[in-house]
Amino acid sequence: MDFKEILKELKGELLTLFEEKWGDLKGESKKDVEQFLKDSKDKLERWTKLLISKDITLDDYKWLIKSQKDLLLMKALHKAGVSKISLGHFKNKVVNTILNVVTEFIL
Amino acid sequence: MKQFKCSRIPNKINMMSKKMKYFQVVLLTVFTIIIMSCNSLKTASYDQYSYQKTTEIKVDASNLIDKATTSYVDNIEAIESLNLEIQKIVAYEKNKPNNEITYAMWKILSDSERNLLVGFLKYWKENDTLSQLFVTEAKTQIMEAMDLLIKYEGKKDKVSKDKLMGIINGN
Known part of the structure; x- marks a missing residue:
C-alpha cells in the first residue's frame, strides 16, 4: 500500500470539497487542509493500515478520523487559551510599569 | 522693562x-x-476543584474505556456515574466568569455528537462491544484531549501565583 498516494488523493479530494463549498476561502481552506493532514499524517497512516488489514471496521475508521478533527479543535482552543494567558501577563506588566511611572511623577 | x-x-x-x-x-x-x-484578555484564575475533578474524570474515563471490549450493558452503572460527573463539571465550568475556553473544551468532550469522551460512550452503546485495537486508538485520542484541559488549567496556576506574590510583595 502506498500511503503517500492515498494522502495525496485525500488532499486533492478535500481541497475540491472545500472549493465547491467555500470557493471564496480557497487560500485559507488549502492551509487548513494541509495543516490537518500534516498534524494527522502518522495517525491516518496507522488507521488506514488497520482498516486495510480489517483490524478495525469502516465505522471505527470514520469514528477515529472524526475524533482527530475534534482533537485538533481542542488543540486550537488550548493554543488560544495559552496565548490569552500570555497576553494577560503582558497586560499586567504594562499596568505595573504605567503605575510606577505615574507614581514617580506624583511623588 | x-x-x-x-x-x-x-x-x-x-x-x-x-x-x-x-x-x-x-x-x-x-x-x-x-x-x-480589556475584558477579552481576562482569564479565570486557577481553580483547584477544576484541576482535581478533571484529573479524576480522566482516570475514571481511562479505566472505563479499557472495559469497552466487554458489553456496554455490563458497565452501565460506571458509565452513568461518569456521565453524571461530566455533567456536573460542565455546569460548574459554564458559570465561572472569563472561562470561555475551558467551557468550550468541555463542551466538545461532553458532546455525544462529537467523537471524544461522551461520543465514545455513545459509540460503545451503539455497538455493545468494541475491538481492542479500536479501543486503544480511541483511548489515545480521548486521553490527549483530556490532557489539554488539565495542562490548560495548570497554566492558570502561574497567573494566580504571580498575582498572590504581587499582593504579598505589595506591588
Missing part, C-alpha cells in the same frame, strides 16, 4: 513643564484604565 520680561521666562518654562507632566500623567492614567478594562 526688558529685565522684568527675562525674569518671567524661567517661570513660564516651569509652568509649561508642569502642564506637560500633568498631561502625561492623565494620558497614562487613561491608558491604564483602558488596558485594565
Whole structure:
C-alpha cells in the first residue's frame, strides 16, 4: 500500500470539497487542509493500515478520523487559551510599569 | 522693562513643564484604565476543584474505556456515574466568569455528537462491544484531549501565583 498516494488523493479530494463549498476561502481552506493532514499524517497512516488489514471496521475508521478533527479543535482552543494567558501577563506588566511611572511623577 | 520680561521666562518654562507632566500623567492614567478594562484578555484564575475533578474524570474515563471490549450493558452503572460527573463539571465550568475556553473544551468532550469522551460512550452503546485495537486508538485520542484541559488549567496556576506574590510583595 502506498500511503503517500492515498494522502495525496485525500488532499486533492478535500481541497475540491472545500472549493465547491467555500470557493471564496480557497487560500485559507488549502492551509487548513494541509495543516490537518500534516498534524494527522502518522495517525491516518496507522488507521488506514488497520482498516486495510480489517483490524478495525469502516465505522471505527470514520469514528477515529472524526475524533482527530475534534482533537485538533481542542488543540486550537488550548493554543488560544495559552496565548490569552500570555497576553494577560503582558497586560499586567504594562499596568505595573504605567503605575510606577505615574507614581514617580506624583511623588 | 526688558529685565522684568527675562525674569518671567524661567517661570513660564516651569509652568509649561508642569502642564506637560500633568498631561502625561492623565494620558497614562487613561491608558491604564483602558488596558485594565480589556475584558477579552481576562482569564479565570486557577481553580483547584477544576484541576482535581478533571484529573479524576480522566482516570475514571481511562479505566472505563479499557472495559469497552466487554458489553456496554455490563458497565452501565460506571458509565452513568461518569456521565453524571461530566455533567456536573460542565455546569460548574459554564458559570465561572472569563472561562470561555475551558467551557468550550468541555463542551466538545461532553458532546455525544462529537467523537471524544461522551461520543465514545455513545459509540460503545451503539455497538455493545468494541475491538481492542479500536479501543486503544480511541483511548489515545480521548486521553490527549483530556490532557489539554488539565495542562490548560495548570497554566492558570502561574497567573494566580504571580498575582498572590504581587499582593504579598505589595506591588
